[in-house]
Amino acid sequence: MQDGQTFFSLNKPLDWEQGYEANIDMREKGFSIQQTEKYSIHRIVRTDELEGIHPIHEMTVGAGRKLILLDEASNVWIYDDQSRHLESLFRHGHGLFSHQAKLASLSDLLVIADSEQATERRVAVYSLSNGQTMWAVDTWQGLELFPLSVNAKLATKHTFYTTVPLDIAVGMNGSPEVPKGGRIGILQWSSAGEVVRVYEHDGHRMEEAVDVAALKGRYFTAAADGTLALLDAHLRTVTVFHEDGREPLHFKLEQEGRFAGISIDTNHNLYIGDSGYAQQEGVTERFILKYRGNGEFFDKVTNFRGRADTLVHDSRNRLYVFDRISGQISLLDLRARTMLLEGTQLPEAVYFSGDLDTTETETQWHKIRLEADIPEETQVRFSYFASDESEGLVDGDYVNYTSYLTDPDIGVREKLAATRDLWSEPILNPKDALLDAKGRYLWFKMELIGSEQKSPYIRKLRVYYPRTSLIDYLPPIYQQDEEHSPFLERFLAMFSTFFDDMEDKIDHISAHFDPDAVTxxxxxxxxxxxxxxxxxxxxxxxxxxxxxxxxxxxxxxxxxxxxxxxxxxxxxxxxxxxxxxxxxxxxxxxxxxxxxxxxxxxxxxxxxxxxxxxxxxxxxxxxxxxxxxxxxxxxxxxxxxxxLQPWMYADMHTYLGINTYLSEPTLLTLDQRSSMPYNTVLIDVDRDKRMDIHTRLELDSEIE
Structure with missing residues (x-):
């Protein structure tokens, strides 16, 4: 509406990249504070409150987020925490395995690994629908199996893993032991009961002979697509194996804690629990540790502080934490969290602009218009300063303003402290605000203040110049009143914005008639x-x-x-x-x-x-x-x-090449030695004599 007014527009990543950003997530249509996903407790299941079951010794997660629980009476329970439905899988007193067994879920199958000598089924697979035994073994290649841990890949029913001693001898007391130099390895099993691969590493050889019974609770296994991890809680080491044949990664845990339980998410991050006793050992903080797949310590799961004996991930990256002492199972869900700004440790971000150059000295800057989404509990602060010179004093040094503000080697806290006297008073959550600045160049600073889960989202910024106002259209008496003219100018600016919006809509009205542009x-x-x-x-x-x-x-x-x-x-x-x-x-x-x-x-x-x-x-x-x-x-x-129907029917709509095809009769080849004649009819015998399915007179049906 106002003649001779121009503006700088920042609405694309290329525009914003001319400045300096700290803790900002830049996208094609705008930017916000960086966010990440962190685990938070979604639900807690207290198994000691479930009726009819003994204290829980082991747990895993099955299909549909159902909990599979093994109690101290060797009973297996399937519990749906959403419907609160609890049912037993085996009859009481089944004698198939002990309460010391380990569990893993293979979709609709349950793997139970038991190292007790009194049991015959050391590794067994059962149907989760009826408890039927699919297969069971107690030896492999003549080696007696003593499974120390078991785990399965996320969302698969084809592969699982057991950690076992690969060398067994008879000790002085007649009990089995792993001799000095004996190996601990991982057997990869198919769902049919065949060992398809063996993983081992020199870091898991015994330095001295150890009784097999003493190894219980020492090893924990986790698996994901392409990755397998073995935790030795006694030596405080983790070994990561790769299915593609890469060299295993072996590293030591430097943090304090009594480690127990390991799991891998779909991004191949490792999670390791802490089973320390808070009261007995004086432990005040017990966190789940998070490591990257390369063995680098990444973070702690700070929203869970407690004992962990078993960690299990499901296919949706939900983490289940089992505390055997309290019988409590905690379900942790990933939730978006606003990242903290380095140096301030607050959920905020800062943007410093480069110079906006009008090429004319003593330019009177007019206003800004900001398109942004600013949720509740968040804030945007806009500050600015203008000058006819591109250089000046910053914290006692004569510098180029743009070079200093956009220098990536200078920390954000240092820039905020050094330039604090340059900026104007911040404008809070601006949508349309007048500027009181004069000079050829203009610099601005935007501070985004977020909450724990929310962040402002900046879409577009326009900075208008030179100063124009509707007051110019009023009689001179209104313009010359130095006391009241500034207020009148700001008051008329609201109507100017309204007219500008209207003209902008009129200019772009054609876009509303473009089928490719509207939705x-x-x-x-x-x-x-x-x-x-x-x-x-x-x-x-x-x-x-x-x-x-x-x-x-x-x-x-x-x-x-x-x-x-x-x-x-x-x-x-x-x-x-x-x-x-x-x-x-x-x-x-x-x-x-x-x-x-x-x-x-x-x-x-x-x-x-x-x-x-x-x-x-x-x-x-x-x-x-x-x-x-x-x-x-x-x-x-x-x-x-x-x-048209996709079959040939005499005297109906049958069109060659459209819904009907003719071909030479051929044999159905099953393999190199078996085939089926072309005139063979395949039927389901148990569905014979049923109306509208298989009813064939004189073959399987008669009329009396």
């Missing part, structure tokens, strides 16, 4: 211009294509070509249109007259539209297609929709 309600609104009211049936993609072709389609309305083009847009395939004159001559033959009348009718003003079943899947799609035919057909004609 949602605007697209539906444009659709009504073409008398399209059923927007859901068309969908946005088809609706846009229809609008772009509308001028040509309306020229062809009422013609064969127009109808075919309209149906092609909706269905994505070209329909078959059959008119009376195309089969009139064949209908004159007496033996075909009845058949053609049955298939296509005998009305010379009727035509048939034939479409495949893949484009007419629902009644709603059929109704839409019939409505298109009704709207687009020529006057005084009738359109008939025929949905």
């Amino acid at each position: 949602g309600t605007y697209l539906e609104w444009l659709g009504r211009w073409l008398a399209i009211t059923d927007h859901e049936a068309w969908g946005e993609k088809k609706l846009r294509e229809l609008m772009k072709q509308a001028p040509e389609l309306y020229k062809l309305r009422g013609t064969r070509e127009g109808l075919i083009n309209m149906l092609k847009i909706y269905t994505g395939t070209e329909p078959f249109l059959l008119e009376y004159f195309q089969f009139k001559q064949m209908q004159e033959t007496s033996e075909l007259r009845q058949l053609f009348a049955q298939l296509y009718g005998d009305n010379p003003y009727c035509f048939c539209i034939m479409l495949g079943p893949e484009v007419v899947r629902t009644d709603a799609q059929r109704l839409t297609i019939e409505q298109i035919i009704e709207d687009q057909k020529p006057a005084y004609t009738e359109g008939k929709l025929i949905v």
